[in-house]
Amino acid sequence: MDNKQIYEHHNWESLNKTRLMPKIQQVMQSIPADVKTLIDIGCENGVITNELGKKYDVLGVDRSRKALEFVQTPKIEASCDAVPVEGPFDMVFSSELLEHLPENVFNETIKEFKRLARKYIFITVPNGENPDKLSIKCPACSYIFNRPNHLRSFSVKDFERLFPEYRIIKWFDFGKKVRYYNPLLLKIKRKISPPISWIPYYWIPKEERNTICPRCEHAFYYSWRFHPMALAVDVFNVLVSPKKPYWLFVLMEKKEEHV
Numbered sequence: 549m550d551n552k553q554i555y556e557h558h559n560w561e562s563l564n565k566t567r568l569m570p571k572i573q574q575v576m577q578s579i580p581a582d583v584k585t586l587i588d589i590g591c592e593n594g595v596i597t598n599e600l601g602k603k604y605d606v607l608g609v610d611r612s613r614k615a616l617e618f619v620q621t622p623k624i625e626a627s628c629d630a631v632p633v634e635g636p637f638d639m640v641f642s643s644e645l646l647e648h649l650p651e652n653v654f655n656e657t658i659k660e661f662k663r664l665a666r667k668y669i670f671i672t673v674p675n676g677e678n679p680d681k682l683s684i685k686c687p688a689c690s691y692i693f694n695r696p697n698h699l700r701s702f703s704v705k706d707f708e709r710l711f712p713e714y715r716i717i718k719w720f721d722f723g724k725k726v727r728y729y730n731p732l733l734l735k736i737k738r739k740i741s742p743p744i745s746w747i748p749y750y751w752i753p754k755e756e757r758n759t760i761c762p763r764c765e766h767a768f769y770y771s772w773r774f775h776p777m778a779l780a781v782d783v784f785n786v787l788v789s790p791k792k793p794y795w796l797f798v799l800m801e802k803k804e805e806h807v
């Protein structure tokens with residue numbers, strides 16, 4: 549199954565406004581005063597898009613028809629690497645999209661952002677996370693994947709590299725603090741404890757443990773069994789790894805020579 553299937557299976561109603569309100573407010577406050585039109589690429593169920601639509605002329609783009617049913621602004625069903633509109637828009641906005649994209653789609657999507665933005669690009673992604681912290685081993689095909697299906701992580705430096713035609717005019721981290729997991733410790737933990745002991749119930753509650761393997765489509769429930777070595781590594785990680793706000797917000801403006 550590709551990611552598309554996973555998104556169609558997603559429970560879009562679970563992504564609700566109450567939970568994301570602080571983030572939505574932060575987004576609204578960060579948008580420059582001269583923005584009137586914007587395109588929200590990877591708008592999911594419109595939880596942010598619909599709020600943006602109250603103040604701006606917004607087009608929502610997502611590849612999930614099911615998600616788009618909740619979007620109240622003008623919208624189109626399309627993949628983020630080939631958006632069938634001419635643009636440009638004052639601002640391209642994208643929230644929690646880039647971390648999900650495989651290499652080829654990712655590169656084309658960055659190009660689309662640049663093509664569609666007249667002046668600003670505003671991106672939110674997880675803040676330098678190590679998504680492998682939530683590693684799961686599929687019991688059917690033994691494939692190891694991370695629960696959020698995040699394929700890459702970002703720091704603000706990555707945006708300087710990816711968008712050389714832009715300058716970063718504002719960036720900050722925001723949201724609930726979550727603990728980073730040291731990659732070396734994670735490797736050790738995987739070696740010395742069984743997969744069933746990798747994600748304790750105090751990280752992900754029992755009722756949220758249904759998942760689908762992105763490789764073989766096997767749907768399963770991953771339970772947890774205590775293992776002393778897994779706990780030992782987790783405790784050591786707490787000592788060496790900081791907690792940090794979950795999201796990174798980056799607002800960029802096109803450099804004058806590229807306008």
Ligand SMILES: [Zn+2]
Nearest residue numbers: 686689761764
């Ligand atoms: Zn599998």
